Amino acid sequence: MVGVYHTKIREMKEYAKRENIPIMQEEGIDYLTTFIISHQIKDVLEIGTAIGYSAIMMALCYPKIKITSIERDEKRYLEALKNVKRFGLEDRIKLLFRDALDVKLSDKYDMIFIDAAKGQNINFFKRFESNLNDHGFIVTDNMYFHGYLKKDESEIKSKNLRALVRKIRDYHTFLANNKDFSTKIYEVGDGIAVSEKK
Numbered sequence: 001m002v003g004v005y006h007t008k009i010r011e012m013k014e015y016a017k018r019e020n021i022p023i024m025q026e027e028g029i030d031y032l033t034t035f036i037i038s039h040q041i042k043d044v045l046e047i048g049t050a051i052g053y054s055a056i057m058m059a060l061c062y063p064k065i066k067i068t069s070i071e072r073d074e075k076r077y078l079e080a081l082k083n084v085k086r087f088g089l090e091d092r093i094k095l096l097f098r099d100a101l102d103v104k105l106s107d108k109y110d111m112i113f114i115d116a117a118k119g120q121n122i123n124f125f126k127r128f129e130s131n132l133n134d135h136g137f138i139v140t141d142n143m144y145f146h147g148y149l150k151k152d153e154s155e156i157k158s159k160n161l162r163a164l165v166r167k168i169r170d171y172h173t174f175l176a177n178n179k180d181f182s183t184k185i186y187e188v189g190d191g192i193a194v195s196e197k198k
Contacts, residue, residue, distance in 0.1 A: 033057055041065060101120065
């Protein structure tokens with residue numbers, strides 16, 4: 001199904017590169033879509049829409065899937081709306097223009113995908129874990145944050161970047177110590193954590 005949309009997908013990726021908008025790496029999106037198909041995921045909550053790339057790729061890989069995606073940046077949200085319409089996926093992808101930490105949802109999901117402000121990962125996880133179905137999954141991208149997590153802190157010159165890397169390290173610890181979830185981190189793309197509800 002993705003092949004039919006090859007040109008539109010390429011244009012979306014080119015736009016992201018041109019505008020310096022981070023989207024999932026090729027290897028990461030391949031892993032995510034394969035995971036969705038093999039686990040027959042039907043309902044996804046995505047934290048961090050950006051321009052809608054990952055939501056669209058998820059929707060294209062499995063025809064039964066429905067996705068709710070939250071984005072707080074207006075320019076990216078409007079671009080995502082445009083892209084979802086271009087792919088004719090308005091009936092399966094619902095976009096919310098809000099800060100995810102201000103959103104309260106009562107729906108339940110088979111998978112929650114976290115790909116937003118990295119320093120807020122713990123807060124996102126805690127806020128939405130109650131929206132997960134039994135034996136559902138919370139999947140988090142950028143666990144290695146462009147290789148910075150594998151560096152010694154003294155090698156990172158920027159103070160802000162060091163603080164962010166520390167927060168992502170805290171998230172690693174949070175996942176490892178979480179008694180309600182079993183987490184594995186896969187070395188695909190920029191590092192993907194899969195936390196399964198026990």
